[in-house]
Structure formats: structure tokens, C-alpha cells
Amino acid sequence: MKRPLISTYIIAVVALSSLLLWPANLHAQAKKTLAADKNAEPELYQGVSVGVDVFGFLNQALGSDIMTTEASVEANLLNKFFPVVELGYASINTTNDETDIFYKTSAPFFRVGLNYNVFHQKSHLPGYFTVGLRYGFSSFKYDVQAPDLVDPNWGHTSIPVSYNAQKTNASWAELVLGLRANVYKGLYTGFTVRYRARLGMTEHENSEPYFIPGYGRGKANNLGITYNIIYKLPF
Amino acid sequence: MKNIKTTLSILSIALMALLVACGGEPECPLNSVSMARFDFRDSKTQASVKLTTGATVTGLATIDGALETDTVFNKAESYMSVPLSYTSQTTYVIHYTETMRDTIELKHKNIPFVSDIECPALMYYEVESFRYTTHALDSIKLVNPKITNEETINFNIYYRGSSAE
DSSP: OTHHHHHHHHHHHHHHHGGGHHHHHHHHHHHHHHHHTTOOOSSSSEEEEEEOHHHHHHHHHOOSEEEEEEEEEEEEEETTTTEEEEEEEEEEEEEOTTTTTEEEEEEEEEEEEEEETTTTTTTTSEEEEEEEHHHHHHHHEEEEEEEEEEOOOTTOEEEEEEEEEEEEEEEEEEEEEEEEEEETEEEEEEEEEEEEEEEEEOOSSSBOOSSEETTOOSSSSEEEEEEEEEOOOOO | OOOHHHHHHHHHHHHHHHHHHSSSOOOSOOOOOEEEEEEETTTTTTTTTOOOOOOOEEEEEEEEEEEEEEEEEOOOOEEEEEEEEEESEEEEESSSSOOOOOEEEEEEEEEEBBBTTTSSSSSEEEEEEEEEESSSEEEEEESEEOOOOOOOEEEEEEEEEOOOO
């Protein structure tokens, strides 16, 4: 299996470079323009944005066995609260080089939650720094196959290890930190870092899922990232 | 504005460092063999006792119709951890002396388990039934029928006072 560690570094650099898109000169102009409206009450509905996560594409292009496609729809309320729905599809088809264990799954997933714009009072900023929560769910089947187990003491007995179509439901919570910047008109780019904790998962007698679509590595908790391109719809 | 940019930059770098740090080596269990643990106790006082020095434990399993034996324990300890066979039955003979011995027979379910593709598959077991002789030992109590690679007590073997040290 190709480890995604190198791509993590590369994406980290790409994500950090997005900070360079923060246009300081625009801030000054925006600050002057918006200063006049400082005391105005913001409207409840501030628009809807749609976004795609390009991290999944880049991750696979850089050699990962994991493919994730993900889109989101987010409403802006008071420039403070952002209820969001995220839908996606993830797949993995991999064999570990050291253990020779094969794992395969592919399934859709969804998440629902809310972001809070920490800098909502600084409306002159051409971007957002958000803290959010998500509830995620995926229903999937996975195949896992390992080399036969050979009895280490009475060495003539071997047991096959092959379990296919293991039907599993998994749910999880995410703490999401996000940063996004306006790059051109209604176009934004940014990234989120997500701490994920599993809430529940179907248990099987012979295996645990290595990868859960939308969650990542099937451990009790993990850390993930998305790199998003977001478009604010003109209505 | 400068403060905000600085704060965001530091926060971003910290988050990325955390993310990269989390991409480390897999945490595979150090102990990859599941052993049944029997604790030796005095039947009256429940106190821990040791097997007599020189006692050995032989494991027996029937493989393809032939009985195969293996010495699986030979320490004067207050417990023994012994492997199980990949057949449905494993028998242990505890040799206290040349003439005194007890036999314990376990019938078990074998449960191959894959927890992570980066770690080798393991064999777990579940004890379905057991029986034993009572030449030196008094009784055996099943504490936990699930036998995994974690160090847990599965059986207590109770001895009459003079049978063990």
C-alpha cells in the first residue's frame, strides 16, 4: 500500500499557501466601504455556497489508494452561522506490502453540521475562520483478505482469512477548524482540519474496517483535511 | 489586521504540524499470539499458589488424525499462559511428578481476526466447554471464555493445600 504521508506534506504546503491569497490591499478597501454599514443589522439570510473538496482528487493523483469525492452546500446566516450538508463518495482498493492483507470498500457518505464564523464581527475581512461540528454517517460493505493463519505450535493446520461483503454502518462526530479566503468575486478557497471521533459502528466477529468512507482510517479517532473550492451562489 | 494574520498563520502551521504528526507508524500489538491464562489458587484460602518446581505442561492436539504434543509451559509460576491449537480442541497435561498429573481438555471456537491491514491477522478463541481430572487439582472455574492477545485471566485452577507450593 502506498502511504499518503508524502501527499499530506504536499497538501499541507498547498493549504498554507492559500493564506498567501489573503489580499491585504483588498482588506483596506473593503474596510473603508463597510465602515459606513458598521451599525447596520445584518440580514439573516446572507446567501448559499456550494463547494467541492479537491484534496481527494489530489491525494489519489499523488499515489494514494484512497479516492474521495465530496461536495457541500452551506447557507450563511447573519454571517455568523453556516449550516452545512456534505455529501460524498469514497473508495479504497489496497493491499499492504508488509502484511499482504487486502482491503476494499466503496460507498457514499454524508455529514451534516454547523460552522461558526469566529470573525463574524470583522465583516471587512474577505474570508472566514470557522469552528464547526459535524455528524457523519456511512453505510458500506467491505472485503478483507489476509494470508492463511498457520498454527505456530502444531504447525500443520492453516485457517483461511477471507471475509467479503461485511455490511457495516458507522457514525462519527467531527470538530472542524476551517479557513477560507475570497480569491475572485464569489469564488473562495480554503481548507478544513477535522478531528474525528467514532460514535458507533457495526461489530463483526472477524474484522474491523480499515477504512470508513467519509471518516478515513477506522480507528476510534483520527485527523483529516479537506481542501475546498467554494462558490457563493448569486442569490 | 496584522494580529489576525499572524494568529491565523500560527494556528494554520500548528494544525498542519498536528496533521503531519498523526501520519506515523501503525500501532500493532506487540503480543500477536493469543494464550489461555490459568491462575493457580488455593481452594480454601483463594490465595495465589505456585506450581511445584519441575512441573511441566504438555499441550496435545489431534492434527489430521495424529496426536501431536508440545511442551508449552515449564515454570514454577503462580499462573500459566498456554497456546491453543487451530483445531477445535486442545488438551493440556500438567505433570507435577513422574506419576502425578492432571489433564485439562478445552473445546474452543477459533476466531481469525483482522483489526488493521497494517498489522498481521490474529487468532482469537472462545471457550465452548472444558473438562478436567482431579488428581491433584480440586476444581477449575472459567473466568473469561474469550481468549485474545490481551493478558486476561481465563481460568482459575484451585488446588488442595498440599498440591502446589
